[in-house]
Amino acid sequence: MATVRRGTSGASHNAIHAQARRNKLMMFLFTLPMLVLFLWIVIFPSLQSIQLSFTNYDGISAKYDYVGLRNYQEIIGSGRFWNSTKNTLILGIGSAFIINVISLAVALLLDHIKHFAGFFRTIVYLPSLVSAFIVSTIWKYMLNSNFGAVNEILTKMGLDSLAHDWLGDSKHIIWVLLFLICFTLGGNTTLIYLSNLQSVPQELVEAAEVDGANGLQVFRHVTWPMLAGSVTVNFTLALIGGWVIFDQVMVLTGGGPGFVSETMAFFIYRLGFGEYRAGFGSAAAVILFIVVMITTLITNKYMRSREIQQ
Known part of the structure; x- marks a missing residue:
């Protein structure tokens, strides 16, 4: 009987962990569209600004040169x-x-x-x-x-x-x-x-x-x-x-x-x-x-x- 109880307890514990992982995955999937939008609108342009800060870019033409500091x-x-x-x-x-x-x-x-x-x-x-x-x-x-x-x-x-x-x-x-x-x-x-x-x-x-x-x-x-x-x-x-x-x-x-x-x-x-x-x-x-x-x-x-x- 003790073995059966331990087996049941272990299965229940694994089920709880599996459910927690599914919940985390669902939360991530729900936030993923907003995360992608945030990266596209905020993070990527910010990183590009750092790159452009080392150039003579005029904001219009497609060509620019790197000028260092x-x-x-x-x-x-x-x-x-x-x-x-x-x-x-x-x-x-x-x-x-x-x-x-x-x-x-x-x-x-x-x-x-x-x-x-x-x-x-x-x-x-x-x-x-x-x-x-x-x-x-x-x-x-x-x-x-x-x-x-x-x-x-x-x-x-x-x-x-x-x-x-x-x-x-x-x-x-x-x-x-x-x-x-x-x-x-x-x-x-x-x-x-x-x-x-x-x-x-x-x-x-x-x-x-x-x-x-x-x-x-x-x-x-x-x-x-x-x-x-x-x-x-x-x-x-x-x-x-x-x-x-x-x-x-x-x-x-x-x-x-x-x-x-x-x-x-x-x-x-x-x-x-x-x-x-x-x-x-x-x-x-x-x-x-x-x-x-x-x-x-x-x-x-x-x-x-x-x-x-x-």
């Missing part, structure tokens, strides 16, 4: 490239910090609203539903120096001295772009913080309040450590979004005045499609990819270590 050497020595890098750093890091601070503050307010909470959450999230292109187009008209609503309002309020050519001033344009980016990208971040706030155990908050902790102390020692995971996610996503800012620059300034407001993403676009230097633009794209990867890894490592410490 000349494109990279020219980029490193280009003042225009470093200007776009500076703008990208300002917009990327600046928007990541500002969006997270404002979103966390708004999430804390929404978390304490008892009446019409759904309405206010919808209002906060609405800007994220509108594409950056449309929002930028609206702001382009509002900031127009001749008939824009912003200057009209300032004039009617008696603040004529503050009326300005917002999109034509090379000293202020990057800060205007920073404001618009923060205005349009905070909805998702706010909701992530809000969902995390609502998962904070109320028992801990009540225990801290019973021990005499005020609101700031409760936030510092109870709520803030609980938000470590969402801070990591939100800051990383905002930072990546800041590195690849394109729509706002395209619509509002076209990189101008001159090349003053170019970001790295727009710099790459203009090189490849405006100046027909696809090989040079591919080299710039490779550099942007490396920058995004390094900063993302460093940020994630730091934020994860901070989660463990808390």
